[in-house]
């Protein structure tokens with residue numbers, strides 16, 4: 001049995017019965033049968049339905065957002081923004097897929113030669129709780145438009161969100177089986193990947209989950225895409241616009257109560273501005289309204305689960321024991337973690353070395369550009385980095401030196417349907433979103449006509 005519990009007040013919300021083996025088999029079969037028809041539909045038909053899905057989301061954004069907030073504690077205004085972003089992804093792919101998947105002519109000695117993009121079939125998505133809607137839509141919108149069908153194993157604490165996502169597609173008029181939610185435990189994932197009708201798998205989550213899923217996929221010669229989190233640096237140079245940078249760096253760490261793979265998790269600041277920057281940063285973070293996630297003006301609610309808050313507590317206290325100084329916060333009560341800022345952070349401390357998935361950040365000082373790059377690259381993750389400077393030449397020189405999937409300048413790292421999203425190192429492999437993401441689970445068929 002799966003259960004959703006409101007992390008703010010402990011209320012037991014919903015219960016879900018897990019699928020037994022034969023129910024699971026039936027669902028996968030239904031997906032495959034749906035695929036056999038779905039792959040023959042035109043882009044126009046798919047696009048019409050995808051616009052309807054966007055409409056369904058926009059028209060009912062409050063209803064869907066409340067489920068997100070109840071299940072994992074995201075402040076309601078941010079849940080509404082998440083639902084709207086899902087609608088944007090649906091619209092983006094409804095408008096652009098046909099163009100993105102045109103045959104790609106390549107001149108050779110043939111009379112005609114080209115690449116034809118064709119769908120693979122049933123794709124499994126294993127998804128996390130931190131953006132319960134967005135993580136799923138950024139997988140499912142491109143894949144449905146490309147002619148694949150999707151099955152979802154969502155995180156155990158957000159099964160109502162998963163059910164609602166299936167409802168979005170049903171209400172939009174997609175054929176039954178195009179997108180199905182599976183109420184499953186992670187120990188059943190092996191049998192799903194091994195099923196001959198399942199062609200590939202994508203996972204967003206932790207390294208152990210990713211490693212397990214990818215190795216099962218590997219044994220079965222099935223493609224996987226992994227998005228496994230990060231420890232992005234926010235690098236503030238002395239010529240940055242200080243006030244704007246403070247605002248951006250505060251949002252980069254504290255939105256979604258810090259529970260984002262692309263959050264800025266390590267603040268690197270040039271020595272000459274460190275004192276002034278820290279003062280302003282603390283003031284900004286103090287100004288965030290803390291409280292009930294359901295209140296419209298709350299910016300910091302609670303973390304999604306108490307065990308995650310306990311993990312963060314260990315990382316913060318471990319860093320303090322090693323010499324970090326508390327500038328703000330530092331304490332936990334249940335799922336609530338005070339917005340926390342530590343200074344004098346060194347590279348061997350947990351808050352620097354590990355991924356911190358909550359509202360805490362450490363400040364480390366640097367003196368030169370080389371040192372800033374070295375500190376930023378001193379991480380096993382490689383999802384992204386934000387750098388702040390008003391000197392374009394300096395920025396252009398620095399961009400290639402970061403070992404990351406993305407470099408954002410004077411902006412927080414964010415996902416955008418138009419841009420590829422993914423990492424290097426243990427942040428994973430493959431790309432989501434944009435014209436790159438839609439091609440991950442396709443047969444790139446070579447055609448050669450003499």
Ligand code: NDP
Nearest residue numbers: 127128154155156186189205206209212227228229261357
């Ligand atoms: P997990 O990686 O455990 O969960 C993510 C998804 O993977 C869930 O659906 C989970 O199911 C499933 N899963 C877990 N283990 C396996 C497995 N062995 N085989 C197949 N599926 C599996 O993340 P947690 O929720 O435990 O969070 C732990 C840490 O992971 C966070 O602190 C953060 O560092 C990182 N994380 C990164 C995210 C990102 O956006 N990249 C998102 C969430 C977490 P179930 O819930 O049933 O266990």
